[in-house]
Amino acid sequence: LAQGTGQAFNGADMSEYRHDPLTGQWVIIATNRGQRPDEFAAPEWKRVAADCPFCTGQEHETPPEVARFQLPVQNGWQVRVIPNKFPAVLSPPPALNGAPHGLPGLGVHEVVIESPRHVTSLTHLAPPEVALVLAAYAQRLAALLARGDLAYGLVFKNVGAAAGASLEHVHSQVVGTALLPPVLDERRRNWQQSHARSGKTVAAEFLDQELAAHLRIVGQTRNFVAVAPFASRVPFELRILPLAHRAYFEELSSDEAQDLGLLLLDLLTRLESCIAQSGYNLIIHTAPFDTSRHDYYHWHIEILPRLTRTAGFEWGTGCFINPLAPEDAARRLRDA
Amino acid sequence: LAQGTGQAFNGADMSEYRHDPLTGQWVIIATNRGQRPDEFAAPEWKRVAADCPFCTGQEHETPPEVARFQLPVQNGWQVRVIPNKFPAVLSPPPALNGAPHGLPGLGVHEVVIESPRHVTSLTHLAPPEVALVLAAYAQRLAALLARGDLAYGLVFKNVGAAAGASLEHVHSQVVGTALLPPVLDERRRNWQQSHARSGKTVAAEFLDQELAAHLRIVGQTRNFVAVAPFASRVPFELRILPLAHRAYFEELSSDEAQDLGLLLLDLLTRLESCIAQSGYNLIIHTAPFDTSRHDYYHWHIEILPRLTRTAGFEWGTGCFINPLAPEDAARRLRDA
Numbered sequence: 099l100a101q102g103t104g105q106a107f108n109g110a111d112m113s114e115y116r117h118d119p120l121t122g123q124w125v126i127i128a129t130n131r132g133q134r135p136d137e138f139a140a141p142e143w144k145r146v147a148a149d150c151p152f153c154t155g156q157e158h159e160t161p162p163e164v165a166r167f168q169l170p171v172q173n174g175w176q177v178r179v180i181p182n183k184f185p186a187v188l189s190p191p192p193a194l195n196g197a198p199h200g201l202p203g204l205g206v207h208e209v210v211i212e213s214p215r216h217v218t219s220l221t222h223l224a225p226p227e228v229a230l231v232l233a234a235y236a237q238r239l240a241a242l243l244a245r246g247d248l249a250y251g252l253v254f255k256n257v258g259a260a261a262g263a264s265l266e267h268v269h270s271q272v273v274g275t276a277l278l279p280p281v282l283d284e285r286r287r288n289w290q291q292s293h294a295r296s297g298k299t300v301a302a303e304f305l306d307q308e309l310a311a312h313l314r315i316v317g318q319t320r321n322f323v324a325v326a327p328f329a330s331r332v333p334f335e336l337r338i339l340p341l342a343h344r345a346y347f348e349e350l351s352s353d354e355a356q357d358l359g360l361l362l363l364d365l366l367t368r369l370e371s372c373i374a375q376s377g378y379n380l381i382i383h384t385a386p387f388d389t390s391r392h393d394y395y396h397w398h399i400e401i402l403p404r405l406t407r408t409a410g411f412e413w414g415t416g417c418f419i420n421p422l423a424p425e426d427a428a429r430r431l432r433d434a
Numbered sequence: 435l436a437q438g439t440g441q442a443f444n445g446a447d448m449s450e451y452r453h454d455p456l457t458g459q460w461v462i463i464a465t466n467r468g469q470r471p472d473e474f475a476a477p478e479w480k481r482v483a484a485d486c487p488f489c490t491g492q493e494h495e496t497p498p499e500v501a502r503f504q505l506p507v508q509n510g511w512q513v514r515v516i517p518n519k520f521p522a523v524l525s526p527p528p529a530l531n532g533a534p535h536g537l538p539g540l541g542v543h544e545v546v547i548e549s550p551r552h553v554t555s556l557t558h559l560a561p562p563e564v565a566l567v568l569a570a571y572a573q574r575l576a577a578l579l580a581r582g583d584l585a586y587g588l589v590f591k592n593v594g595a596a597a598g599a600s601l602e603h604v605h606s607q608v609v610g611t612a613l614l615p616p617v618l619d620e621r622r623r624n625w626q627q628s629h630a631r632s633g634k635t636v637a638a639e640f641l642d643q644e645l646a647a648h649l650r651i652v653g654q655t656r657n658f659v660a661v662a663p664f665a666s667r668v669p670f671e672l673r674i675l676p677l678a679h680r681a682y683f684e685e686l687s688s689d690e691a692q693d694l695g696l697l698l699l700d701l702l703t704r705l706e707s708c709i710a711q712s713g714y715n716l717i718i719h720t721a722p723f724d725t726s727r728h729d730y731y732h733w734h735i736e737i738l739p740r741l742t743r744t745a746g747f748e749w750g751t752g753c754f755i756n757p758l759a760p761e762d763a764a765r766r767l768r769d770a
Contacts, residue, residue, distance in 0.1 A: 112759060118665035119636050120673075120734070122624050125665045125754045129762075186747070186755045200665070254746025262745025273747055281752030284620065288458050300455050329454035329461045329536070337456075381750035398456070402749055409598025410590025411522070411609055413738055414717035416617030418461045419522045423448060426465075 113188050113203025115277055122280055126203060128186040152267035154214035164208065165241075167234045169226055175214060176227060177234045179272075182207040187275060189247075206242055206274040210234055210253075211267065218266045219257065221366050228359035232350060235270070235382060240348040242274035243387050249278040250386050253347075258377020260404040270380075278386050286386060286395075293394035301339055301396030314428040317365055321357045324365050326424035326431065333422035334372055334431065336365060336401040345392035347384035368434040369403065372427075378403040449524050449539025451613055458616055462539060464522040488603035490550035500544065501577075503570050505562060511550060512563060513570045515608075518543040523611060525583075542578055542610040546570055546589075547603065554602045555593065557702050564695035568686060571606070571718060576684040578610035579723050585614040586722050589683075594713020596740040606716075614722050622722060622731075629730035637675055637732030650764040653701055657693045660701050662760035662767065669758035670708055670767065672701060672737040681728035683720035704770040705739065708763075714739040 112129045151159035160180045167177040187205025194202060212231045213223055220228055235253045242251040255270040256263040278286075289300045296303070308314055308325045316336060317324040324338045338361065340354075350358070369378065381400040385392040412418050448465045487495035496516045503513040523541025530538060548567045549559055556564055571589045578587040591606040592599040614622070625636045632639070644650055644661045652672060653660040660674045674697065676690075686694070705714065717736040721728040748754050 116665035118663060119628075119640050120621075120663075121665075122621060123665070123667070123752060123754075125667050125756055127666075127756050127759050129757055129759055250751075252747065252750050254750055256745045260743070262743040271746070275751075275753075279751040279753040285456075285458060292455075304455050327454060327456075329452035329457075329459070330463075331459075331461050379746040379749050381746050383750065400750070407596070407598040408744070409592045410607070410715040410717050411588065413715050414588050414590055414719065414736070415586075415611075415615040416459060417611075417615040418459075420461055420463050421465055423463050423465055 111192055113186065113192055113205075114194060114200045115203060115275075116200035124277055124279060126186050126275075127200070128203065130184050150216055150265065150267050152211045152265060152269060153216050160209075165234070165237065167230050167237075169230060177230055178211040178214075179234065179238060180209050180211065182209050182271065186273065201277070204276040205248065206245075206272070208238060208272040210238065210270045210272060212270065213268050217268050219268060219366065219370065221363060221370060222268070223363075225356070225359050225363060228363055229352075229355040231270075232355045232358055232362075233352065235272070236348045236350040236355070238272045239346075239382075239384055242272070243348060245274070248274040248276060248387055250275050250282065251384065253382040255380040256377070257380070258375070258404065261377030261379045263377065274387075278388075282386065289394045299343065299394055299396045301398060302343065305339055305341065313425045316368070316428050316431045317361055319357050319361045321354055322361050324361060326428040328424060330420055330422075330424040330427065331418035332402055332420055333405050334369060334403045334427045335420075335424070336369070336431075338362070338365070338399040338401075339396060343393075344397055345385040345395040347382055347397040365401070365431075368431045369401065371434045372430055373403045373405055376403055376405045447528055449522065449528055449541075450530060450536045451539060451611075452536035460613055460615060462522050462611075463536070464539065466520050486552055486601065486603050488547045488601060488605060489552050496545075501570070501573065503566050503573075505566060513549075513566055514547040515570065515574060516545050516547065518545050518607065522609065537613070540612040541584065542581075542608070544574060544608040546574065546606045546608060548606065549604050553604050555604060555702065555706065557699060557706060558604070559699075561692070561695050561699060564699055565688075565691040567606075568691040568694055568698075569688065571608070572684045572686040572691070574608045575682075575718075575720055578608070579684060581610070584610040584612055584723055586611050586618065587720065589718040591716040592713070593716070594711070594740065597713030597715045599713065610723075614724075618722065625730045635679065635730055635732045637734060638679065641675055641677065649761045652704070652764050652767045653697055655693050655697050657690055658697050660697060662764040664760060666756055666758075666760040666763065667754035668738055668756055669741050670705060670739045670763045671756075671760065672705070672767075674698070674701070674735040674737075675732060679729075680733055681721040681731040683718055683733040701737070701767075704767045705737065707770045708766055709739045709741055712739055712741045 112127060114127045115124050116127055117124050154174060161183060163178050163180050165179040166175040169176050185207035187203045187207055189204060189206055191202035191204040239251045242248050251274045253270055253272050292300045314326045316326055322338055322340055324336055327335060327337045379402045384397045385395040448463060450463045451460050452463055453460050490510060497519060499514050499516050501515040502511040505512050521543035523539045523543055525540060525542055527538035527540040575587045578584055587610045589606055589608050628636045650662045652662055658674055658676055660672055663671060663673045715738045720733045721731040
């Protein structure tokens with residue numbers, strides 16, 4: 099039996115959604131041909147520009163691009179979107195090849211290369227370049243939504259090995275999944291119920307409280323506010339929200355992209371001076387790709403520095419132990 | 435204002451439960467006096483036995499013990515339980531000292547020192563020593579439950595820096611919290627509903643499926659089975675469950691402790707040969723400390739190797755991307 103099983107699972111690429119009845123969670127089992135156990139660890143860090151597949155001139159090293167973005171009066175690309183070479187989900191999905199199975203791993207997994215130059219942080223870009231990156235995120239989310247076969251789209255950025263990055267060249271990822279993850283489905287339900295009760299979004303109530311307390315605000319512009327949330331999970335956690343009701347990041351206007359870009363540049367510059375070389379994850383949450391009314395939803399950005407390690411308590415309970423009060427984090431970030 | 439705020443939050447120890455309305459999660463803000471940002475990173479690893487506060491002869495370096503366990507005909511302790519020197523939760527809890535606040539951080543945070551000798555893994559212990567460690571876990575959970583003021587108790591073990599450990603001397607932690615974390619509350623609801631529908635526990639149904647499929651079983655004894663779960667979140671994830679209905683780990687019998695100890699020794703030896711020096715978290719889930727009937731609950735142990743890094747996708751969605759099929763993981767563990 100073990101032999102037969104081995105043939106079923108060995109040697110073939112696999113992308114499959116599986117549900118766990120005990121935790122209630124879905125996972126994506128995504129294997130790459132020939133991957134060995136010692137390759138599960140973070141790959142070698144490519145520090146040298148000459149070696150980097152994301153630099154201008156190395157376009158042949160990546161799959162063909164699905165989109166490119168240019169600044170006015172520019173030759174060549176400024177932002178380039180390519181399929182991920184090692185995708186977690188695929189379209190069309192690979193056939194299920196084993197006896198026990200979940201659901202086919204239908205989805206889209208893209209990489210957004212955020213500069214033709216070999217730079218390692220958004221803070222190395224000029225404000226119009228950052229605005230163009232944000233516009234690219236919005237356009238890719240809109241493209242995933244328009245397909246009609248996906249339930250959810252997420253933009254995220256892993257910066258530094260501790261945050262799960264394998265290349266240092268400034269980039270993000272976009273993933274569209276055929277399933278709405280249960281954590282987000284539960285959040286949707288809670289937000290809908292709260293909105294139905296109070297007539298306000300959960301996010302607007304959160305904003306009201308943070309603006310009134312004024313203890314954890316780190317930055318504010320015409321359209322956006324950045325806060326170290328009251329219940330921060332990790333030191334220097336940040337949350338950015340539009341001040342007005344906005345459900346869809348994919349509808350970000352050019353003016354909003356400029357404004358958000360400046361805020362993000364300021365925040366990340368402050369953050370980098372507080373956390374030195376430690377990495378962070380940046381996550382953009384937009385409304386699920388369903389056709390219900392999203393009057394309850396408010397898009398937002400999470401920034402999660404990776405100074406601390408999650409340990410058994412966090413894995414077992416989903417509850418984080420944070421050694422830095424967000425009031426202190428906000429003050430340090432403002433003073434940076 | 436910033437100055438005033440600074441005085442409210444600076445310089446005082448703090449342990450506070452805080453709820454986040456957007457994620458629905460609770461966090462524990464737990465600060466230690468004088469902690470600086472560069473101390474959020476993993477502390478220096480104490481490799482030298484002479485330096486280790488957990489070794490026999492160094493008992494004066496730790497707070498006074500709350501329990502000790504001995505083997506028959508032994509001089510001195512074999513397992514020693516002490517209050518955590520840097521507790522996340524406290525009993526009685528510290529006063530809330532800032533304007534915005536959550537709930538006082540009432541709880542218990544203990545360390546279980548699992549050998550008087552400077553060894554770094556349960557696999558360095560003899561079977562009766564491992565059985566005694568398991569009996570100590572059960573006794574500590576029973577002691578937390580008996581207090582009557584806690585909602586939940588968790589035993590967990592962090593092995594290796596990647597898993598969040600700060601000392602290598604073999605040890606675990608026990609945390610009792612005044613709140614049941616929402617992730618576990620939601621799980622309780624789902625398990626109760628499923629049990630009411632089918633008359634079987636979710637765990638028993640899971641066991642039936644895994645035993646019938648027989649693709650992911652890694653070990654089995656008279657009382658227990660170890661499996662690489664169908665929807666494993668990380669490479670080489672393992673789950674241990676009692677074959678019969680058991681809600682309370684704290685009721686582990688001496689005979690079961692012997693049996694479980696042998697299984698655990700075998701599993702961890704196999705695991706260590708597959709994941710080399712990478713760390714892991716081990717988590718014991720027992721029924722919540724409420725007075726409802728726990729006919730829906732089945733205690734279980736999770737082992738989560740830390741070969742891979744969680745990145746933005748996992749943080750944003752709660753959904754894990756696992757590059758190793760559990761069928762392959764189980765075969766490698768069986769062959770190890």
